[in-house]
Amino acid sequence: MSTTTLPMPADWRDFLALTKPRVMTLVVFTGLCGMLAAPTHIDPVLGFTAILCIALGAGAAGALNQWYEADLDAKMRRTERRPLPAGRMDRETALQFGVGLSAFSVILMGLAVNLAAAAILTASILFYVLIYTVWLKRRTPQNIVIGGAAGAFPPLIGWAAATGDVALLPVLLFALVFLWTPPHFWALALFVKTDYAAAGVPMLPVVAGERTTRNQIGLYTIPMGVVALLPWVLHLTGAIYGVVTLVSTLVFAVLALQVATRTTGSDDTMKPEKRLFAWSILYLFIVFGALVADKWIA
Ligand code: HEM
Numbered sequence: 052m053s054t055t056t057l058p059m060p061a062d063w064r065d066f067l068a069l070t071k072p073r074v075m076t077l078v079v080f081t082g083l084c085g086m087l088a089a090p091t092h093i094d095p096v097l098g099f100t101a102i103l104c105i106a107l108g109a110g111a112a113g114a115l116n117q118w119y120e121a122d123l124d125a126k127m128r129r130t131e132r133r134p135l136p137a138g139r140m141d142r143e144t145a146l147q148f149g150v151g152l153s154a155f156s157v158i159l160m161g162l163a164v165n166l167a168a169a170a171i172l173t174a175s176i177l178f179y180v181l182i183y184t185v186w187l188k189r190r191t192p193q194n195i196v197i198g199g200a201a202g203a204f205p206p207l208i209g210w211a212a213a214t215g216d217v218a219l220l221p222v223l224l225f226a227l228v229f230l231w232t233p234p235h236f237w238a239l240a241l242f243v244k245t246d247y248a249a250a251g252v253p254m255l256p257v258v259a260g261e262r263t264t265r266n267q268i269g270l271y272t273i274p275m276g277v278v279a280l281l282p283w284v285l286h287l288t289g290a291i292y293g294v295v296t297l298v299s300t301l302v303f304a305v306l307a308l309q310v311a312t313r314t315t316g317s318d319d320t321m322k323p324e325k326r327l328f329a330w331s332i333l334y335l336f337i338v339f340g341a342l343v344a345d346k347w348i349a
């Protein structure tokens with residue numbers, strides 16, 4: 052626990068920043084789409100409660116991540132202004148906030164929605180905090196491949212909230228986000244490589260080099276594209292999903308190929324890598340949006 056005087060007291064903006072709200076919008080969106088794609092129509096109040104629990108649980112996990120790695124965040128330009136490294140909040144407060152919010156989200160999900168959704172929410176929080184943040188992040192460049200499973204759970208949580216169960220379609224959605232995570236993150240890691248090197252985090256471009264990272268981005272894009280199309284191929288979704296996903300995946304593949312086949316100099320602006328990272332985010336919004344549109348419009 053820190054006993055030093057803090058330069059500024061934390062306010063609500065700092066608590067909000069602890070929850071990594073921008074990243075969590077997509078996490079919550081995939082959870083919502085998983086819920087809306089389920090065959091059972093959930094009561095709107097229960098549905099809203101389930102989404103709230105996913106948002107609070109994901110935010111809590113983000114807070115615990117920042118509690119654990121304040122030392123790393125202090126060493127990177129991208130993260131040095133977060134509440135803990137900037138000295139606006141002490142670690143104890145972040146820990147209490149993260150633990151309290153985790154418990155609240157899981158208990159509310161279990162009491163108001165169902166136990167299956169509460170159990171998967173618990174697994175995703177534990178996966179992100181313990182498996183990714185505490186265990187793997189500082190040890191291996193495979194950290195995001197294995198730890199990335201945490202961010203793939205929300206569609207399963209949403210589906211389980213509506214049905215009390217899991218099925219093939221949400222498992223495919225889990226696999227899609229799981230296989231999407233490496234190209235998403237490694238595209239970004241290529242252009243913030245020096246940050247990770249400075250903090251001593253063994254991300255792939257830092258330990259295995261750019262060439263290997265580019266090859267791996269290309270390699271993961273293939274099974275990701277196949278899994279994205281499987282719901283359509285297996286007739287679990289219709290033509291709206293199929294066509295939108297096919298086109299978006301082809302765009303993804305072209306951008307990934309550009310990144311995979313490049314070599315860069317020290318003054319490179321990394322435009323293709325930034326483009327792929329930006330498209331990766333839009334891609335999940337589009338594909339999950341198409342999944343719901345397909346079910347509700349068709
Ligand atoms: C282990 C897996 C992942 C890692 C290491 C990772 C890492 C990152 C990092 C470092 C950023 C930079 C922006 C920031 O500092 O906020 C970012 C942005 C983002 N990530 Fe990921 N990510 C992962 C998985 C996911 C998942 C599963 C989702 C959602 C389904 C997601 C959604 C986003 C979004 C929406 C942004 C843009 C945020 C913004 O606009 O600032 N990420 N990611």
Ligand SMILES: CC(C)=CCC/C(C)=C/CC/C(C)=C/COP(=O)(O)OP(=O)(O)O
Pocket residue numbers: 071074078105108109110112116130172175176179188201202203204205
């Ligand atoms: C429902 C639920 C609990 C979901 C979990 C949310 C989750 C795992 C989101 C994706 C992971 C994420 C934000 C990684 C950021 O990496 P990092 O932590 O290494 O990024 P940083 O360098 O910005 O701290």
